[in-house]
Amino acid sequence: MKPNTIRQREQLTGWLLALPALLLLLLVFAYPIGRAFWLSLFTRNLGTELQTVFNGLENYARMLGDGRFWSSLTHSTVFTAISISLELAIGTGIALTLNQAFRGRGLVRTVAILPWALPTAVMALAWAWIFNDQYGIVNDLLLRVGLIDQSITWLGDPVRAMLALVVADVWKTTPFIAVILLAGLQAIPEDLYEAHSIDGANPWQNFVKITLPLLAPQMVIAVLFRFAQAFGAFELILVMTGGGPAGATEMVSLYIYDTVMRYLDFGYGAALIVVTFLILIIAVAIASFLISKTRIDVTGER
Amino acid sequence: MAVAPKQSAEGNASKISRKRVILWVSIFLVVVFCLAPVLWQLLTSFKINDAISAVPNVYFPSFDQLTLNHYMAVFTGHPFARYMFNSAFVAFCATILCLATGAPAAYALARLRIPGHRIYVAGVLIVVLFPYVLLFLGLFEVVQAFGIGNNYLALIIPYTGRNLPLTILVMRSFFSQLPKDLEDSAKVDGYNTVQMLIRIVLPMTVPALVTTGILAFIFSWNEYIFALTFVTRETMKTLPVGIAQLGAQTVFEIPYGPIAAATIAGTIPLILLVLFFQRRIVQGLTAGAVKG
Numbered sequence: 001m002k003p004n005t006i007r008q009r010e011q012l013t014g015w016l017l018a019l020p021a022l023l024l025l026l027l028v029f030a031y032p033i034g035r036a037f038w039l040s041l042f043t044r045n046l047g048t049e050l051q052t053v054f055n056g057l058e059n060y061a062r063m064l065g066d067g068r069f070w071s072s073l074t075h076s077t078v079f080t081a082i083s084i085s086l087e088l089a090i091g092t093g094i095a096l097t098l099n100q101a102f103r104g105r106g107l108v109r110t111v112a113i114l115p116w117a118l119p120t121a122v123m124a125l126a127w128a129w130i131f132n133d134q135y136g137i138v139n140d141l142l143l144r145v146g147l148i149d150q151s152i153t154w155l156g157d158p159v160r161a162m163l164a165l166v167v168a169d170v171w172k173t174t175p176f177i178a179v180i181l182l183a184g185l186q187a188i189p190e191d192l193y194e195a196h197s198i199d200g201a202n203p204w205q206n207f208v209k210i211t212l213p214l215l216a217p218q219m220v221i222a223v224l225f226r227f228a229q230a231f232g233a234f235e236l237i238l239v240m241t242g243g244g245p246a247g248a249t250e251m252v253s254l255y256i257y258d259t260v261m262r263y264l265d266f267g268y269g270a271a272l273i274v275v276t277f278l279i280l281i282i283a284v285a286i287a288s289f290l291i292s293k294t295r296i297d298v299t300g301e302r
Numbered sequence: 303m304a305v306a307p308k309q310s311a312e313g314n315a316s317k318i319s320r321k322r323v324i325l326w327v328s329i330f331l332v333v334v335f336c337l338a339p340v341l342w343q344l345l346t347s348f349k350i351n352d353a354i355s356a357v358p359n360v361y362f363p364s365f366d367q368l369t370l371n372h373y374m375a376v377f378t379g380h381p382f383a384r385y386m387f388n389s390a391f392v393a394f395c396a397t398i399l400c401l402a403t404g405a406p407a408a409y410a411l412a413r414l415r416i417p418g419h420r421i422y423v424a425g426v427l428i429v430v431l432f433p434y435v436l437l438f439l440g441l442f443e444v445v446q447a448f449g450i451g452n453n454y455l456a457l458i459i460p461y462t463g464r465n466l467p468l469t470i471l472v473m474r475s476f477f478s479q480l481p482k483d484l485e486d487s488a489k490v491d492g493y494n495t496v497q498m499l500i501r502i503v504l505p506m507t508v509p510a511l512v513t514t515g516i517l518a519f520i521f522s523w524n525e526y527i528f529a530l531t532f533v534t535r536e537t538m539k540t541l542p543v544g545i546a547q548l549g550a551q552t553v554f555e556i557p558y559g560p561i562a563a564a565t566i567a568g569t570i571p572l573i574l575l576v577l578f579f580q581r582r583i584v585q586g587l588t589a590g591a592v593k594g
Contacts, residue, residue, distance in 0.1 A: 123339065
């Protein structure tokens with residue numbers, strides 16, 4: 001290819017500029033995913049002495065009857081659904097608050113993004129301490145208020161351990177949702193509210209009729225990001241509960257990691273990765289459909 | 303509608319002040335929600351063991367219930383400073399590499415209309431969502447194949463790649479907002495594309511580079527699953543892995559005080575980053591997520 005026109009030369013330069021990043025992206029994303037698809041068609045574990053033996057779709061057949069896989073999928077779904085609902089509600093509240101004008105707003109915004117910036121693995125230790133059975137502050141506060149009359153087990157109880165994980169995750173990631181929603185709020189023109197108020201609307205009607213519909217695209221985007229993160233949540237669970245008690249909080253991510261790194265079952269681990277990947281892709285497809293729909297609704301209203 | 307005109311000035315005033323009260327209560331709740339776990343950890347890190355294990359809990363320790371011993375224990379008993387250096391070095395190198403490769407790519411995608419740019423951008427938009435757990439198996443094999451386990455490269459390269467999608471999205475949205483006239487007049491003056499990028503575009507890009515750089519740095523500093531898998535030698539571990547293993551170390555007596563001290567010491571660099579760059583972090587996050 002001989003660059004003769006200015007445009008062709010510009011395109012060649014463009015590709016050279018984009019190439020290093022493309023190679024890195026292929027190495028870090030495309031190769032591992034492609035490799036997982038390929039490896040999922042083989043058995044490679046301690047039984048085959050880590051030799052790679054073709055087995056067709058056996059790994060996927062095994063998955064159908066693997067109770068541990070289905071329960072981990074259920075735990076991930078429950079964790080993701082509850083966390084995201086709470087985060088969306090609290091995040092909207094925080095965004096509405098941060099969107100008001102008040103003295104010291106910059107400082108409060110700084111405080112509000114702090115949880116998002118701290119390392120999850122480290123804060124998981126802090127949360128395990130907060131939910132400690134003997135000396136934890138949650139038990140202490142509940143005792144003082146009188147809601148319980150003796151210390152209760154948190155991380156050692158299946159349901160409460162899940163609840164503790166949800167609380168820690170909501171704390172850690174609500175700031176992200178709040179930031180995204182805040183950007184959406186700031187883009188809503190003030191005169192829309194004024195016009196609506198002249199028509200006699202109260203603040204709640206304003207919120208339902210103006211804020212929520214105009215915020216919908218940001219909400220879908222935030223939920224999509226959070227869905228992917230919560231479904232892949234790893235270190236929070238590993239550090240706080242280790243998937244316990246007795247596997248009651250084991251999520252797909254933890255099961256994948258154990259399958260590969262503890263049981264050295266690479267073929268089956270790859271198949272688990274493929275299925276999780278496909279779930280994620282379906283979610284992305286649904287979300288982009290919803291986003292295109294909300295955009296149409298918004299323009300239709302104007 | 304009928305009620306509105308009858309409302310007195312006093313009614314309006316009380317309505318406004320009620321609004322203020324609701325506002326300040328919500329501000330208070332936001333601050334408590336975000337800070338409480340960190341403050342509790344901070345308090346624990348300074349309390350002597352007797353005060354830590356006191357029931358009911360000690361919220362306002364007296365002077366003789368305070369100590370610096372937990373911090374001493376963390377810094378003398380563990381290679382904590384080493385973890386910190388590892389995290390800082392890996393995150394810094396990954397950030398620089400990420401900007402050096404991501405910014406030119408973003409410029410090409412925003413401005414140069416290269417063939418295939420739509421597919422490139424669509425790919426970036428999808429992979430920005432991929433959780434680390436989907437990637438570690440393939441990368442683990444790559445790390446083993448190249449024999450770079452327990453080497454900084456085993457983390458620097460994956461972190462660079464993992465942060466590229468967000469970098470490209472943020473920088474691309476920045477480049478497409480730049481006025482095109484400047485580049486055109488540079489072309490008229492006889493600059494070629496690369497000269498024009500370095501002399502004209504790069505100086506204007508510094509703020510956006512700082513914004514994306516901070517995000518990439520935070521993500522790299524906090525990453526856990528790659529660091530846990532690709533690095534096993536004690537002196538090569540990063541801070542999150544090093545601190546998390548403190549909690550799992552002893553079965554019988556968990557060292558709550560040192561854990562709390564390690565938590566605080568390990569998060570201080572990030573707290574400082576947030577304090578100084580709050581505005582940029584918010585900007586970067588919204589540009590990456592919303593405009594992408």
